Amino acid sequence: MYNTLEELIESHKNVLKLGLEDEVQDMWIEEAEKYLGFKLPNSYKWFSKKYEYVFLLGESTKIISSPEDRDLMDVDVTYTYFDYLKKNRFSKDQFVIYENSEEIYYLLIDESKEMAEYTVYLKKQWDGQDELFTVNFVDFLEIMIRFELGLKPKR
Template identity: 35%
Template sequence: MYTSLIEKLEHTQVLRWFPNRQVQESWIVEIEQELGFPLPPSYRWWLLNYGVAHLSGTGILTISPPEHREYADTDILYMYRLADEDAKREGKVELFVPDEDEIYYFDIRTADANGEYKVIRLDYLNGEPEVYADSFAAFLERLIDERTPR
């Protein structure tokens, strides 16, 4: 199902993932219960098979072990708890903040028939959100493609 992404992950130099740092299914269930909505299938797959990655030195949000979740700024639930109420009402779930100029987030209002959420890129310089990818898997593939030297 994620053959193209798996191939890119095996050969990329721009996204560093760390073996044996996968997330446990029980942690995902806990997170989803508190969030009140399911995480998208491709993100769940990523968490269960890879779990932790950095792109250009910045972590893509993951799920931390429960004993570290209260202060782990790479944990998706921790960052969601810190989000303001407007962001939550607008369905924003932060996913990746590579620098101070942009942010990538799930828009949970855009679930498709498979339960995938669109990943939105917000450019703080022009203030315009744009659909960056139709799923988490497509988000990772596009980031890898765009940042791989040609």
Template identity: 30%
Template sequence: MYENLVKKLAHTTSIKWHPRCNVKDSWITDAEIELGFQLPPSYCWWLINYGNARLNGGNILTVSQPEYRDIDDSDILYIHRLNLDDEDWYKKYPNRLDLFVPDADELYFFDLSAKDEDGEFPVMCYDLMNDMIYEYAATFSVFLERLLDEHRSF
């Protein structure tokens, strides 16, 4: 199902991840309980098989070990909790789960209001310079493939 993505990841130098830092199923389950919904299947596949990554100066958010979740700024729940504490942010973006913030010009997030029949959320790009939001990819796996293609170094 993700064969093309696996091939790209095996040959890229643009994205870095730490081998053997995979996420445990129980961490994903804990995160989903707190969030109140299931994370997209392709994102869970990524977490279980790769766990984490850096690209273009930013972390693709992960699910950290529960004991570090309150301090790890690469953890999707940590960032989500910070966002929820900002009432203005929550009023403006109630269906946003941040995923990747590579620099000050853009950020990527799951659109929680648009779950498809496979349980996938689209990944949206927020162009901060132009104050525009648009769909970047239909699924997390397509998001990763597109990022790899745009930062081609394989």
């Protein structure tokens, strides 16, 4: 199901900055989902377990930390989610997966979607405008990794 993304990552593993394989535990994912109150996309769970994170444009994708560490790490998905809710930067149906100084990418949570594969939106930091970026997390990663590597977009 994620063959194209996996091939892209594996063929460029020597230049991509990735996390640790098998670092993220199933229990951490279950705890995060319970804490968040919604299911994470299957693709996000697969990627987190397989690669933990990838650096894109100098910043890491958001990670799933151990329950003991999630409130200490600003790159943790649950920390970011509740911090942005508290600051009224995002609503409860917006789940941040990556941010840099200019852009924030988030999933629009729609639990009616099959396998929780939510649509990815882009919020520009300078004007706060939201726009549709792509249909799911896998496409987001493929687009961003290709950009990071200087490869042409897939058509």
